[in-house]
Amino acid sequence: MWFKKKVQAKPEEKLDLPEGLWVKCESCGEILYRSELEKRVWICPKCNFHFRIGSRDYIALLLDEGLLEELDSEMEPLDPLDFPDYKKKLKSAQQSTKLKDGLVYGRAKIGGIPVIFASMDFAFMGGSMGSVVGEKVARAIRLARSEKKPLIIVSTSGGARMQEGIFSLMQLSKTSAELALLAKERVPYISILTHPTMAGVMASYASLGDIIIAEPGALIGFTGPRVIEQTIGEKLPPGFQRSEFMLEHGMIDLLVSRTELRNTLIRLLKIICKVQ
Amino acid sequence: MNGGIYLDFEKPVIELEKKIEELKKLSGVEDEIERLQQQAERLKRKIFSNLTRWQRVQLARHPKRPYALDIINLITEDFIELHGDRRFGDDPAIVAGLAKIDKHSIAIVAQQKGRDTKEKIKRNFGMPHPEGYRKALRIMKMAEKFNIPVLSIVDTPGAYPGVGAEERGQFEAIAYNLFECTLLKVPIVVVILGEGGSGGALAIAHGDKILMLENAIYSVISPEGCASILWRDASKNKDAAEALKLTAQDLLKFEVIDEIIPEPIGGAHTDYQKTAENIKSVVMKNFRELTALPVDELIQKRIEKYRKMGVYKE
Ligand SMILES: [Zn+2]
Numbered sequence: 077m078w079f080k081k082k083v084q085a086k087p088e089e090k091l092d093l094p095e096g097l098w099v100k101c102e103s104c105g106e107i108l109y110r111s112e113l114e115k116r117v118w119i120c121p122k123c124n125f126h127f128r129i130g131s132r133d134y135i136a137l138l139l140d141e142g143l144l145e146e147l148d149s150e151m152e153p154l155d156p157l158d159f160p161d162y163k164k165k166l167k168s169a170q171q172s173t174k175l176k177d178g179l180v181y182g183r184a185k186i187g188g189i190p191v192i193f194a195s196m197d198f199a200f201m202g203g204s205m206g207s208v209v210g211e212k213v214a215r216a217i218r219l220a221r222s223e224k225k226p227l228i229i230v231s232t233s234g235g236a237r238m239q240e241g242i243f244s245l246m247q248l249s250k251t252s253a254e255l256a257l258l259a260k261e262r263v264p265y266i267s268i269l270t271h272p273t274m275a276g277v278m279a280s281y282a283s284l285g286d287i288i289i290a291e292p293g294a295l296i297g298f299t300g301p302r303v304i305e306q307t308i309g310e311k312l313p314p315g316f317q318r319s320e321f322m323l324e325h326g327m328i329d330l331l332v333s334r335t336e337l338r339n340t341l342i343r344l345l346k347i348i349c350k351v352q
Numbered sequence: 353m354n355g356g357i358y359l360d361f362e363k364p365v366i367e368l369e370k371k372i373e374e375l376k377k378l379s380g381v382e383d384e385i386e387r388l389q390q391q392a393e394r395l396k397r398k399i400f401s402n403l404t405r406w407q408r409v410q411l412a413r414h415p416k417r418p419y420a421l422d423i424i425n426l427i428t429e430d431f432i433e434l435h436g437d438r439r440f441g442d443d444p445a446i447v448a449g450l451a452k453i454d455k456h457s458i459a460i461v462a463q464q465k466g467r468d469t470k471e472k473i474k475r476n477f478g479m480p481h482p483e484g485y486r487k488a489l490r491i492m493k494m495a496e497k498f499n500i501p502v503l504s505i506v507d508t509p510g511a512y513p514g515v516g517a518e519e520r521g522q523f524e525a526i527a528y529n530l531f532e533c534t535l536l537k538v539p540i541v542v543v544i545l546g547e548g549g550s551g552g553a554l555a556i557a558h559g560d561k562i563l564m565l566e567n568a569i570y571s572v573i574s575p576e577g578c579a580s581i582l583w584r585d586a587s588k589n590k591d592a593a594e595a596l597k598l599t600a601q602d603l604l605k606f607e608v609i610d611e612i613i614p615e616p617i618g619g620a621h622t623d624y625q626k627t628a629e630n631i632k633s634v635v636m637k638n639f640r641e642l643t644a645l646p647v648d649e650l651i652q653k654r655i656e657k658y659r660k661m662g663v664y665k666e
Contacts, residue, residue, distance in 0.1 A: 312515070
């Protein structure tokens with residue numbers, strides 16, 4: 077049975093962010109005041125870099141009253157391959173993030189419009205997709221289909237989770253298959269890409285949105301830049317695989333600053349769902 | 353068929369076979385030849401019934417292993433290759449087309465590696481670009497239009513990790529194939545022939561039945577990639593192959609694949625003809641079963657199959 081819980085973002089749960097009073101911007105190197113950054117939803121005032129934030133932050137930022145009626149919150153990963161150190165890594169990720177795995181989903185409202193909302197956590201093993209993430213995405217899609225509510229997924233991921241081997245790869249098939257059924261019922265799906273969204277997640281549900289929105293400066297692609305550099309034997313140009321680059325190459329619909337994300341979603345949903 | 357290229361664990365057999373060839377030039381040694389042939393056979397059986405995962409990786413990547421076109425030419429009567437994605441270009445790492453197999457019409461999409469240096473470069477080592485995946489989808493949609501089943505042959509180290517591939521949406525090409533193949537109204541039978549390299553393989557491996565050759569591999573990441581992440585040492589690829597559980601035998605146990613296609617003792621590279629016969633007989637059996645299903649049931653079963661994939665606790 078599903079588990080009903082209300083989650084509201086609290087500042088002390090910003091677990092994916094650097095500790096301390098001062099924070100260095102990973103993009104421009106500027107040293108910034110932590111409290112100042114918090115007020116600016118973790119956007120660098122100097123270069124507009126969007127720091128990584130967690131699912132709790134997106135719940136607070138995007139959903140009406142910052143509320144998510146979370147489902148399947150107790151679902152947990154197993155270790156089907158008996159993979160070296162996986163159990164240990166899971167335990168430590170669960171302790172440090174206070175999450176069971178890298179994705180939460182449930183029912184919510186945005187601008188009064190009921191939606192199914194899912195959001196990933198990079199802090200949980202690099203947002204990697206194993207069986208739990210894949211199954212929760214699949215269930216979120218099925219729920220959106222059965223309740224005919226728009227689906228919104230905020231993605232951030234390094235790709236499929238190596239430690240679950242072939243089962244992780246199969247989540248690409250599983251989630252894409254559910255999206256084919258969702259599309260057949262003409263239920264809208266908005267995919268939001270945040271820094272970084274790569275590999276297996278990009279090669280499945282994250283790039284199958286009717287509308288794909290990306291935050292500025294997010295790394296988006298299939299193969300990571302280091303592997304590409306090793307393969308071609310040269311340095312990649314600045315900005316390669318960033319969201320601005322992907323917009324230019326026709327891979328995303330919109331580039332939206334974090335501060336405008338909620339408003340943009342409301343405007344889009346009002347048009348798609350034909351409400352005033 | 354072994355022309356000078358062999359793996360370390362094949363060596364004892366190769367040496368015995370060489371000795372037999374030399375003895376054949378002499379007369380009056382028939383008994384000795386007979387004895388050595390039996391010994392070689394026993395040795396081969398012994399080695400090939402106890403392969404480690406890493407040895408299977410080596411067999412899957414064997415430079416003499418049959419590639420997609422070798423198999424296509426042996427199992428089909430009239431293969432007509434069709435080119436291009438109608439969007440950007442033609443990717444030689446993927447061959448696609450129409451064919452007759454035992455008088456039945458089929459469509460084929462396949463990843464193709466190159467044998468010599470020139471062909472390796474032409475085929476980009478079997479690593480497709482987005483236009484390759486889009487060509488494959490175009491041919492699969494054509495198959496749907498003409499109501500003919502699809503045979504997909506997988507053999508790739510992975511999707512090409514390059515600048516153009518990213519610019520043209522490698523991720524989108526893979527995702528869209530999975531999306532579109534879900535509701536394709538004709539059967540899709542997939543054969544993992546050699547290497548099934550992650551998302552680059554999966555892009556043409558989303559179908560009704562997943563068949564895998566006895567010594568093929570299929571994995572979320574290469575053993576080398578896994579080893580460099582886990583132990584920061586790509587030379588620990590043997591340990592990584594063990595950890596990843598990437599063999600046909602592992603995947604059948606996990607119920608991720610449906611059937612193993614046996615290889616001749618000594619590996620697929622020692623007998624292309626026999627390998628092709630084995631592939632053909634299993635593929636045809638699956639086509640017969642799948643084409644007998646009503647379309648709705650075919651698609652429903654395909655969806656259910658992917659719904660079941662994954663291991664978690666609630
Ligand atoms: Zn900055």
